[in-house]
Amino acid sequence: MGRNTRKRRTPLATKIVAGAAALAVGGGGLVWANFYASAHEDHGGHNRTRSAGAQVATIDCPDIGQKIRDVPDRARGEVDGELATMDSQITNAYQRLATTRRAQAGDAQFVQNTILGPLKDRRKAIIDRIQLEINRAGGRADDNLDELAGCQGRPADQQNGGGQNDGGQDGGGQDQGGDEGDDDNGNGVAGPVAEDFVDINDVEPNSRDSRNGLAADGYGGSTGSFTTDCGVNENNLFNSDNLIAAPGVDNAAHHTHDYVGNQDNDAFSSDEDLANADTSCQNQGDKSTYYWPVLRLQDGTQEFDANDQGGGAEGNIGKILKPAEAQIRFVGSRQGDVVAMPKFLRIITGDAKSFTNGDANANTSWSCSGFEDRQVTDKYPLCPDGSQVLRTVNFQSCWDGQNIDSANHRDHMAFVQEDGSCANGFQAVPQLQIRLAYDIPTPTVENGRVQNPYAVDSFPEQLHKPITDHNDFINVMDEDLMNEVVDCINRGEDCQ
Known part of the structure; x- marks a missing residue:
């Protein structure tokens, strides 16, 4: 499995302290x-x-x-x-x-x-x-x-x-024996642990406060949708950069991302680079970048990044799990029409540091196919045989009408209010919804330990907690396609 080639530019990147020093053990892996x-x-x-x-x-x-x-x-x-x-x-x-x-x-x-x-x-x-x-x-x-x-x-x-x-x-x-690695489930990293998992049958239906699930579906307003098919990262485009939050900084995420859509989106990509890039989307007018931290099965597999910063050197180990399906669609507003997103609008949803920051910006929904009415934020689901693990997220859909980004990368966007309207003079734009489905062997939990767990890549200190899941988006649709998306949604049609 490969990784995209980086372009090296110097102005800001040369000032940044690159990644953490790794503790090499044996073949170069890091024991956490x-x-x-x-x-x-x-x-x-x-x-x-x-x-x-x-x-x-x-x-x-x-x-x-x-x-x-x-x-x-x-x-x-x-x-x-x-x-x-x-x-x-x-x-x-x-x-x-x-x-x-x-x-x-x-x-x-x-x-x-x-x-x-x-x-x-x-x-x-x-x-x-x-x-x-x-x-x-x-x-x-x-x-x-x-x-x-x-x-x-x-x-x-x-x-x-x-x-x-x-x-x-x-x-x-600490235990006076200082028995390092004693509670690592045999996976060699700090998490996940048994208490990070829950049997989906033990989750109460409709118990999650879905603040982000207030889209137009079935409620009136602009009830259409637009689906874009951008694949499941068949091109194996990975990096541990964070183009939105830390442009020009190598390995700023300290964990690896999957990318679909735009094929030129490392830390050093300019808006011009994004506009001129290839896309994995079937509709070639959609050069948007959609990315999220990879899921890994901690089964001992030595991935391409096993010794790299952002990968195994920072505790992100095991087999990268490619989604079986990545559904990307845009929906409307319960209160009326939506307006076009500006080109290069950036949206981060969820919080990669939710374990230490708290859940104010957490926006994760984990479930299993066939159990979609049972959603959890802070646990990984244990799904029955034949059921897929689902990661779903609905992005903020209220825009301030002026800015494509903000200083903290959040203030220019907001979630809708309880009635589906946008507050503070914000305007409704098409709401991005991403649903990822994975075929994952169900981990076993015995005697307080989990065997062969799966986990989302994370900053090392976030301990691979499920609540740290997050998604990022940069709109690089051409003007004609964005207008088509808006017209389709406002007309109440389902398009692709």
Whole structure:
């Protein structure tokens, strides 16, 4: 399996600290110990009781990028680059956390003194540079960003940003044996764990608050749809870049993405590159880029990126699972007509850091075919034989009418309100819906461990949690096709 060839450009990329240093073991793979805290665990026939709140499983840092608003256009590239460097710092700190368990067991202040303290100082330096860059470009930087420099360590069982513990105190709670890799399910990385999975039969029907499922289907308004067939990444186009959030930065995602549609969408692709690129979409007028983190089966397969940053060197291991089907369609508004999306409009939905950020921007829906009325956000489903694993997402569909992007890559778009209308003068645009179906052998869960789990690629410190799933989109439809999409939806027709 291959990976797309990168174009190398220097202006911003040369300033960025590339990826985290990997701990090479044997053939170059990275061992990430999963110190998931459970109250009672059976190991080799004897029972050890451990404090569920005692183990620092990951590093939780305030997301500076979500707090930034007033960034002049000419400063955005620099600011995005600084934020990407900050992500690399967290990755490095997490690696340090995961590979120093013996030292932590012997020194209650080890985590605070050698990991979190220095990390705070490095983050403070970047925040100072971000403030300077914003002010130099004519903006007004938030003077309170310094308050967000500090990070905390927290146990894996504290999800969605709640109940963080002090890293210095947590550091002494490890098993005194320092048995690294003890709770990694044999998969060699920090997650997923048994509690990340749920039998789909145990999910209550219609229990998920589908805030993003308020499209026009069957409700009146603009009731049509437009489906675009762009394949399932048959061209094996992968990279660990983040073109929207960190243009010009190599490996800014620290995890690998699937790409369909536009065939020139690495970190260094300009709008002109996107417009001139080939597309995997059957309708050649659709050069949009649609991308999402890959799913992997942690079965020991050595993928093409097994030793690469963004892949195995950062804990994303195993066989990349290609969707059996990728359904991409646009639907309308319950309250009336939709307007055309501007070319190069960028939308991020979901949050790759939801495990530490909390679920405010989480927008994941996991299910099984035949059980579509049972949706979960924070668990991977265990599907019965013959049933496919489903990943579905409905994007924000209210646009501010002016901007194709915003400083935090979110404020220019919004979800509809409960009645299906757009607030604050925003305009309804066609809502993008993506449904991915996978043929995956059902993992088995025995004695609190999961065997051959599947998991979404993630930032290392996010521990492969299902709530971190996310999708990205850049509109590169030509004007005629976008007008056709809008007309079809507003006329109430189903087109492709």
